[in-house]
Amino acid sequence: MSESSPITPDSNPSEALANPSPDIIASSDRTAKTRQLLGMKGAAPGETSIWKIRLQLMKPITWIPLIWGVVCGAASSGNYTWSLENVLKAATCMLLSGPLLTGYTQTLNDFYDREIDAINEPYRPIPSGAISVPQVVTQIVLLFIAGIAVAFTLDLWAGHEFPNVTVLALFGSFIAFIYSAPPLKLKQNGWLGNYALGASYIALPWWAGHALFGELNWKIAVLTLIYSLAGLGIAIVNDFKSVEGDRQLGLQSLPVMFGINTAAWICVVMIDVFQGLIAAYLVTIHENLYAAILVLLIIPQITFQDMYFLRDPLKNDVKYQASAQPFLVLGMLVAGLALGHAGI
């Protein structure tokens, strides 16, 4: 650095860390509180408002991919138009997939994980005693009932003879149950648990959005289940943060089964190959422009895999997700629009 660089007298980082200013303390306190409300890791403990604790259990940050999935399904139906009624229908379906059913799933997951969390993350709402077990059970039941009621309302609203959306909501709730609850507890198995996660986050809300505005058909079902294999790769990225704990608890995550480096490679190959296959399919249905855009969106993901994830999966997992995921989700919308345009 040149002598003329504007260095302020108190810019020594180690000193700043040792004696944080009131501004720094206030801002990190705000960040921790926001993380708490969104249900993210690194949250501030000690929340006393029961409504904020209930929201924390529903982990709002995890609603985003399912809400997005509904948008992709509406796009792939090819029938979405920007009328007020359609906007309201789509918003209701997002309410179903995000706050209600993902909220139900996350609360259920924390309920069944309460003993493990008491060891690994004792500050979470249930093990810390911030909310009682009967209050949590009531929340799970109410979110489930509200979800099914909203799904049924959507079926009536869309004039469905067969209640597609309700059946999807019941199926998703069942998958959520066997993902977290013994004896199956799919999350204990790296392949099954992560595929359930990938498919629930990509295929199920996509199907719901498609069924709401068009006819759900087997081609859309199969294509989105293939896309979900890229989602499986994304789900594996989340297993690197807890590899030591998982090993001790006997959870068969992919990093535990195959080791860090091999699991990281499995992960990126799944993410890239299955998005690539969708792009190839788009070429076969003559949606070349959409296929080209999808390929262009895969390239930055490969770049971030090389720059961050493959170099140090344990250190860079979160950085990789934050940099690469926007391109993956944009690609989903591009694929949805292409399928809608082709009338699949």
Ligand SMILES: C/C(=C\COP(=O)(O)OP(=O)(O)O)CCC[C@H](C)CCC[C@H](C)CCCC(C)C
């Ligand atoms: C609970 C889930 C992930 C958290 O897993 P994990 O225990 O590893 O992480 P923590 O560290 O946070 O404890 C998500 C599980 C998803 C589940 C398999 C199914 C979700 C179903 C959908 C909500 C259904 C949507 C249907 C609708 C759109 C009609």
